[in-house]
Amino acid sequence: xxxIVGYVGNRPVVDLLIQGLRHLxxxxxxxxxxxxxxxxxxxxxxxxxxxxxxxxxxxxxSKVFQGSKCGIGHTxxxxxxxxxxxxxxxxxxxxxxxxxxxxxxxxxxxxxxxxERGHRPLSETDSELFGFLVxxxxxxxxxxxxxxxxxxxxxxxxxxxxxxxxxEPGVVVGVRNGTPLVAANDPLGGGVFASDAxxxxxxxxxxxxxEHGDLAEISEKGLxxxxxxxxxxxQRNATLLDWSVExxxxxxxxxxxxxxxxxxxxxxxxxxxxxxxxxxGIPFSLAHQPAVKLIxxxxxxxxxxxxxxxHAALLAKYxxxxxxxxxxxxxxxxxxxxxxxxxxxxxxxxxxxxxGETADTLAVIRKARAAGIPTVGITNIRGxxxxxxxxxxxxxxxxxxxxxxxxxxxxxxxxxxLVLTGHLAVKxxxxxxxxxxxxxxKLFEQVIQMPHLLADYLEAGKLAKDTKKAARALKxxxxxxxxxxxxxxxxxLEGALKLKEIAYIHAEGxxxxxxKHGPIxxxxxxxxxxxxxxxxxxxxxxxxxxxxxxxRGARILGIGDASDLVLQSLCDHWIALPPxxxxxxxSLFPLALTPVVxxxxxxxxxxxxxxxxxxxxxxxxxxVE
Ligand code: F6R
Numbered sequence: 349x350x351x352i353v354g355y356v357g358n359r360p361v362v363d364l365l366i367q368g369l370r371h372l373x374x375x376x377x378x379x380x381x382x383x384x385x386x387x388x389x390x391x392x393x394x395x396x397x398x399x400x401x402x403x404x405x406x407x408x409x410s411k412v413f414q415g416s417k418c419g420i421g422h423t424x425x426x427x428x429x430x431x432x433x434x435x436x437x438x439x440x441x442x443x444x445x446x447x448x449x450x451x452x453x454x455x456x457x458x459x460x461x462x463x464e465r466g467h468r469p470l471s472e473t474d475s476e477l478f479g480f481l482v483x484x485x486x487x488x489x490x491x492x493x494x495x496x497x498x499x500x501x502x503x504x505x506x507x508x509x510x511x512x513x514x515x516e517p518g519v520v521v522g523v524r525n526g527t528p529l530v531a532a533n534d535p536l537g538g539g540v541f542a543s544d545a546x547x548x549x550x551x552x553x554x555x556x557x558x559e560h561g562d563l564a565e566i567s568e569k570g571l572x573x574x575x576x577x578x579x580x581x582x583q584r585n586a587t588l589l590d591w592s593v594e595x596x597x598x599x600x601x602x603x604x605x606x607x608x609x610x611x612x613x614x615x616x617x618x619x620x621x622x623x624x625x626x627x628x629g630i631p632f633s634l635a636h637q638p639a640v641k642l643i644x645x646x647x648x649x650x651x652x653x654x655x656x657x658x659h660a661a662l663l664a665k666y667x668x669x670x671x672x673x674x675x676x677x678x679x680x681x682x683x684x685x686x687x688x689x690x691x692x693x694x695x696x697x698x699x700x701x702x703x704g705e706t707a708d709t710l711a712v713i714r715k716a717r718a719a720g721i722p723t724v725g726i727t728n729i730r731g732x733x734x735x736x737x738x739x740x741x742x743x744x745x746x747x748x749x750x751x752x753x754x755x756x757x758x759x760x761x762x763x764x765x766l767v768l769t770g771h772l773a774v775k776x777x778x779x780x781x782x783x784x785x786x787x788x789x790k791l792f793e794q795v796i797q798m799p800h801l802l803a804d805y806l807e808a809g810k811l812a813k814d815t816k817k818a819a820r821a822l823k824x825x826x827x828x829x830x831x832x833x834x835x836x837x838x839x840x841l842e843g844a845l846k847l848k849e850i851a852y853i854h855a856e857g858x859x860x861x862x863x864k865h866g867p868i869x870x871x872x873x874x875x876x877x878x879x880x881x882x883x884x885x886x887x888x889x890x891x892x893x894x895x896x897x898x899x900r901g902a903r904i905l906g907i908g909d910a911s912d913l914v915l916q917s918l919c920d921h922w923i924a925l926p927p928x929x930x931x932x933x934x935s936l937f938p939l940a941l942t943p944v945v946x947x948x949x950x951x952x953x954x955x956x957x958x959x960x961x962x963x964x965x966x967x968x969x970x971x972v973e
Contacts, residue, residue: 349425349967350437350449351375352529353547354510354520356418356566357538361385362406365421368540368547369399371596374752374961374968375449375543376425379436383445384419385517386411390445394436398962399423417538418518420510422447425967428455429472439471441479443514444486448475449543450507450527451972458503478509492516493565496523497579500563506707506971510541519567523576524558527971528705528733531556531564531571532586539566544729544969546748549593554586557731587730595747603960605751605850609946613803615746615756616939619763620795622745631792632770639724639740643768644775646696646722649674650689652681652712653700654970656754656842657761661700663838663938664765670935671788672772681708682973685715697723700765702749702757703969704732711973713738726764728757742768751961752968753850755946758842759939766795766935787933794932798939805926806943814923815944818905819951821921825876825903828855829867830945832880833890839938840880843945850963851953860886860893873901878948880941882925883909884934894918907944923948 351372353365365382373380380402381394391411395401422437428451429435437447452458455474458481462469467480481502485495492513500509506526512519522529522541531541532552541564542548545555556571558564562584563574573584601607625633634640643649649668651661658680665676679689681699685708691697697716699709704727713723713734725738728746735741746760770792777785805811822828828847832840841857848855858867871877877897881890887908898904898918906919910927925940953960 349376349969349971350543351423351547352420352447352449352508352510352541352543354420354522354541354566355538355551356518356520356568357534357540358417358536359534360414361416361419364551365419366399366403367550368542369421369423371546371549371750372543373399373423374750376423376967377962378424378426378431379433380421380423381436381438382406382419382421383438383512384416386413386416388514388517390440390512390514392438392440392445394433394438396431396433396436418512418520420445420447420512420520427451427972428474435471435473437475439473439476439479441476442483444479444482444511445513446475446479446482446509446511448478448507448509451505452477452503452507453505454503478503482511482513486513486515492519493521493563493574494579496521497563497574497576500525500576508543519565522564524560524562524564525576526560526733529558530731531558531566533570538568539571541566545589545591545731546596549589549591549596553589553591555589555731556584556586557736558584559736589730591748596750603751603950605753605755605950605960608749608751608756609943609950610806611747612756612759612943613799613806615760616763616802617799618745618747619760620767620799622743623764623767630774631789632767632774634767634771637740637742639742640768640771642722642724642740643696643698644772647694649676649696649698650684650691651676651678651698651700652684652709654681654706654708656758656845657700657702659838659842659845660758660761660765662841663762663835664769666835667766667769667935668772671769671791672776674772674776681706681712685711691716691721693720693722695721697721698726699723699734699738700726700761701734702728702746702754702761704729704734705969705971707971707973710734710737726761728760752963752966753846759942762939770795791933791935794936797932798936801926801928801932802940802943805940811923811944811947815947815951818921818923819948819955822876822903822905823952823955825853826874827870828853828876828878829897830855830857830878830880831860831863831890831893833860833886834884835935835938836880836882836886836890836941839941839945842942843878843880843949846946846949847952849966850949850960851956851958852964853952853956860890863893863896868896868900871897871900871902873903875902876905877902878905878907878945879919881906881908881915882934882937882941883912883930884937891915891918907941
């Protein structure tokens with residue numbers, strides 16, 4: 349977690365760092381800071397809390413001056429040491445100033461040695477210790493780059509360091525070792541570092557995704573990359589990204605989350621277009637992707653993921669087993685990595701992670717690869733660690749997602765898994781009866797229609813009105829259950845997670861059939877049950893569950909087909925799904941249910957006054973276990 353930016357060049361560095369950090373704040377936001385050269389001295393401005401505090405300090409400070417062209421910045425998600433100003437980055441050790449992301453695992457040992465050598469760290473962080481190591485090397489006469497390299501070889505752990513020194517103005521050195529770091533040449537001269545591409549798009553779209561074990565330096569000469577172990581120069585190519593800076597702005601929406609909910613029709617279409625070859629007339633044609641070949645050849649599929657991604661994976665199991673008749677195991681990466689699952693060389697392990705950086709998911713990929721089991725990563729981020737470490741990768745095309753709560757990346761994951769399902773179903777179609785083959789063709793046509801249907805649904809404004817109304821009526825409930833069956837069950841889990849994470853209200857998602865096995869004991873007049881009951885084969889059963897909780901006093905918010913007046917009459921509050929959904933295959937209903945539960949959580953969070961885009965204690969990219 350944590351966001352890093354570093355720059356040397358011809359642009360005013362403080363503005364540039366702040367702009368980069370704003371786009372990286374989703375990675376951590378408990379404290380922030382910047383460091384920049386002023387007349388040969390490095391000035392630091394940092395604060396606990398959000399980046400705006402640093403901006404305020406800078407506005408009031410006499411330290412800033414427009415001539416500064418070299419600096420580093422950081423936004424923190426605390427691991428070692430509380431989120432105080434003292435522990436905020438950048439850290440200064442003599443003439444060395446650094447920012448860090450990740451964990452120094454041999455921190456205790458390094459700290460002991462540093463204390464023994466008479467140094468006195470000021471913060472509780474592991475990060476600051478690295479500064480002493482660099483300082484010692486520089487005092488022995490080495491240059492900054494070589495000092496960082498040698499120091500890095502003394503620490504263990506997955507981390508990124510970006511360092512500068514008053515002894516070498518105009519140079520910033522970065523190391524990528526596990527946690528991400530990208531870099532670019534500034535077309536106006538110089539270079540830039542950032543934790544991910546979002547942090548440097550305002551400088552360049554030609555991004556170098558540094559590799560694990562890369563040491564890099566930016567200076568007025570631009571970007572140079574070296575091998576961390578040997579110090580020898582290495583060549584890294586840049587990738588031209590199709591993301592734009594405009595995508596990183598709120599574009600008139602009150603929050604990124606709201607903007608990203610409304611972007612779902614286009615991100616679904618973009619993902620579909622990025623994955624599927626539509627000109628050959630074959631439904632779900634995903635030809636020529638190495639990842640697809642690996643999946644096609646597998647006898648059984650294991651999808652590992654965390655949080656929202658795990659919900660997407662769960663739905664994929666329902667889809668793949670129904671349509672492609674392949675056994676699919678879906679598991680939390682944090683569990684899978686530490687047990688002894690039955691997998692072999694004929695299995696495939698798919699790591700599903702929008703960020704491509706999640707520590708547990710990555711650990712599964714690494715372990716599988718070491719055992720010779722084929723792996724595929726599915727992610728939204730080009731150059732992310734999963735995309736490089738898995739044997740092959742499938743990219744969704746959700747575009748940048750800034751809100752910490754996953755919204756459009758969730759539905760883009762669903763689209764990716766859906767087209768993968770369709771592709772495998774077509775491939776196995778010899779084994780299917782004719783009506784199933786026709787069903788796959790029809791499903792494909794409807795998948796193409798879905799983004800349009802959703803765009804109409806969102807733009808009509810009725811959904812926004814209905815979710816606001818329901819939120820006002822239900823916001824003070826003691827707790828929420830979201831219930832659904834079949835394809836709606838993973839969306840019930842997702843609805844509950846969204847409400848917990850952004851509105852801080854206790855919420856649980858259940859398969860309707862599970863209520864009687866314990867959770868129904870919680871039901872009384874202060875509880876709201878959100879019933880996901882579209883017109884599918886599970887509707888009758890879900891309605892029975894609705895009756896059971898209603899009889900025990902729960903307030904009912906029903907989400908169902910626009911034509912389902914019977915269901916509507918059973919509910920205290922009601923949100924209709926898009927008109928025309930009854931003509932679509934029920935496999936696709938989750939794509940319509942999702943924006944409803946997302947908007948409901950958003951509206952309740954607004955009423956609760958929480959920080960929707962940056963919920964407490966969370967970070968978008970969970971790079972520590
Ligand atoms: C919830 C959310 C998280 C992530 C989880 C996994 O809104 O965003 O639950 O889904 O941390 O992240 P990725 O998909 O990057 O592995």
